[in-house]
Amino acid sequence: MKITKICCIGAGYVGGPTMAVIANKNPHIKVTIVDINQARIDAWNDPDASNLPIYEPGLAEIVEETRGKNLFFSTEIDKAIDESEMIFISVNTPTKTYGKGKGMAADLKYVELCARNIADVATTDKIIVEKSTLPVRTAQAIKSILDNTGSDVKFDILSNPEFLAEGTAIQDLLNPDRVLIGGESEDAIESLASIYGSWVPEHQILKTNVWSSELSKLTANAFLAQRISSINAISELCEKTEANVDEVAKAIGMDSRIGPKFLKSSVGFGGSCFQKDILNLVYIARSYNLHAVADYWEQVIILNDHQKRRFADHLISTLYNTVSGKKIGFLGWAFKKDTNDTRESAAIYVADHLLNEQANIAVYDPKVSNEKMQSDLNHLNTRTEEENSKLVQATKTPYEALKGAHAVAIMTEWDEFKTYDWKKIYSEMKKPAFIFDGRNILDKSEMENMGFEYSSIGQ
Numbered sequence: 001m002k003i004t005k006i007c008c009i010g011a012g013y014v015g016g017p018t019m020a021v022i023a024n025k026n027p028h029i030k031v032t033i034v035d036i037n038q039a040r041i042d043a044w045n046d047p048d049a050s051n052l053p054i055y056e057p058g059l060a061e062i063v064e065e066t067r068g069k070n071l072f073f074s075t076e077i078d079k080a081i082d083e084s085e086m087i088f089i090s091v092n093t094p095t096k097t098y099g100k101g102k103g104m105a106a107d108l109k110y111v112e113l114c115a116r117n118i119a120d121v122a123t124t125d126k127i128i129v130e131k132s133t134l135p136v137r138t139a140q141a142i143k144s145i146l147d148n149t150g151s152d153v154k155f156d157i158l159s160n161p162e163f164l165a166e167g168t169a170i171q172d173l174l175n176p177d178r179v180l181i182g183g184e185s186e187d188a189i190e191s192l193a194s195i196y197g198s199w200v201p202e203h204q205i206l207k208t209n210v211w212s213s214e215l216s217k218l219t220a221n222a223f224l225a226q227r228i229s230s231i232n233a234i235s236e237l238c239e240k241t242e243a244n245v246d247e248v249a250k251a252i253g254m255d256s257r258i259g260p261k262f263l264k265s266s267v268g269f270g271g272s273c274f275q276k277d278i279l280n281l282v283y284i285a286r287s288y289n290l291h292a293v294a295d296y297w298e299q300v301i302i303l304n305d306h307q308k309r310r311f312a313d314h315l316i317s318t319l320y321n322t323v324s325g326k327k328i329g330f331l332g333w334a335f336k337k338d339t340n341d342t343r344e345s346a347a348i349y350v351a352d353h354l355l356n357e358q359a360n361i362a363v364y365d366p367k368v369s370n371e372k373m374q375s376d377l378n379h380l381n382t383r384t385e386e387e388n389s390k391l392v393q394a395t396k397t398p399y400e401a402l403k404g405a406h407a408v409a410i411m412t413e414w415d416e417f418k419t420y421d422w423k424k425i426y427s428e429m430k431k432p433a434f435i436f437d438g439r440n441i442l443d444k445s446e447m448e449n450m451g452f453e454y455s456s457i458g459q
């Protein structure tokens with residue numbers, strides 16, 4: 001099928017950047033990204049590209065170059081579905097918060113709504129592309145909904161999971177390690193492969209069966225997260241033995257079989273994917289009675305929760321076993337640098353733990369608003385909205401957050417944190433002035449020479 005029009009349902013962290021790059025590299029294809037969230041679509045259409053709903057280095061430039069030419073953002077979902085030959089489903093698949101599988105399984109209601117929407121509207125044959133991360137065998141459910149519409153429209157289902165990481169999404173999309181396409185119909189696979197073929201070398205476009213493709217996505221995230229939990233487990237042992245986790249990571253990473261990436265010890269991984277996808281993997285394994293498999297992967301999450309908790313506990317015990325009424329300055333709230341995304345950020349859980357001990361927290365993050373921080377905390381339902389807004393406040397500058405603070409907690413590895421006037425910060429903090437570097441980004445001896453009591457992860 002010759003593709004001239006693409007529709008993508010879901011204008012989020014994946015749909016937005018992915019389609020912007022596809023449109024940019026395929027000027028002959030009209031790409032329309034649709035969403036039910038009017039405010040989000042309005043932000044994508046904002047003439048000032050610095051107001052896009054997502055912050056990603058390089059994204060605004062690509063959107064500005066392509067929007068209005070062959071890239072469009074709209075809430076007219078039915079129209080975009082009907083006129084397109086290929087439809088990407090890129091909606092959220094969060095962990096279920098109710099019913100069977102609550103807290104573990106992926107909630108597929110948004111995906112199913114998309115399938116039903118397509119089934120209702122489509123009058124011509126379509127290729128449906130699963131871009132969302134889905135449990136293995138979801139394509140079967142989508143196919144069943146689409147094949148029972150009573151019309152003679154033909155649907156081919158492809159799995160094309162997205163491997164971009166936030167903060168580097170544009171680079172990841174422009175230079176992917178691989179593009180994965182799972183499907184049955186060779187024609188449909190070739191139609192999608194030719195779109196990526198506009199900029200991705202052919203040997204990097206991997207074609208598999210649908211189930212392998214679906215399961216590869218969950219497996220990739222599980223392996224990546226497992227590396228972080230592995231090095232974080234070693235970080236705790238380093239703290240007891242005077243080994244240095246960054247030195248250990250370098251030493252093992254130089255083994256070409258292990259490799260250097262994803263070995264940075266931290267306060268714990270966050271983000272919308274790792275935890276959700278591993279919980280989902282665990283749930284799927286249990287549903288097949290594979291309990292040893294499920295227990296194995298669940299440990300990655302257990303260790304990650306432990307890492308966040310022990311960071312907060314260490315801060316409290318160092319501050320003479322109480323943070324009640326003390327000001328703690330947070331640097332960073334996003335789950336990693338170069339994004340405004342805060343989903344599952346370690347900062348939220350560390351803050352919640354400190355707030356239970358009645359700390360006052362002032363936060364500076366270059367890209368996250370006070371409103372977002374409050375909504376992250378309110379979402380936990382640990383205390384009232386009034387209490388959260390009284391105890392936690394975002395500041396306009398880092399110096400405001402740290403002035404008069406008993407301790408600094410570095411939660412995100414934003415580059416700018418390293419460039420601050422740390423002498424000034426020291427002079428304005430309560431003494432002893434403590435730094436808890438949850439990302440190991442500052443130089444320990446430099447900080448100690450200035451007078452700080454510095455502790456980091458695994459050192």
Ligand code: NAD
Nearest residue numbers: 010011012013014035036037091092093110113132133162
């Ligand atoms: P997101 O929450 O940022 O965006 C999803 C969008 O879908 C929202 O704007 C929502 O309003 C919209 N939506 C939901 N139901 C809809 C419907 N029925 N019709 C129209 N729009 C609808 O989510 P995201 O981070 O972009 O993730 C999307 C999927 O991609 C998930 O399955 C996720 O696991 C996967 N993924 C995410 C990343 C990442 O880094 N964020 C990376 C790879 C894969």
Ligand code: UDX
Nearest residue numbers: 162163164165166262263264266269270271273335336
């Ligand atoms: C991840 C996967 O990397 C990506 O392939 C997938 O498509 C979506 O999920 P993302 O969550 O956006 O991407 O960012 P990632 O760079 O993987 O970081 C996830 C978390 O792990 C962050 O909190 C990060 O700070 C943390 N991390 C990462 C570490 O603590 N140490 C590391 O060495 C790497």
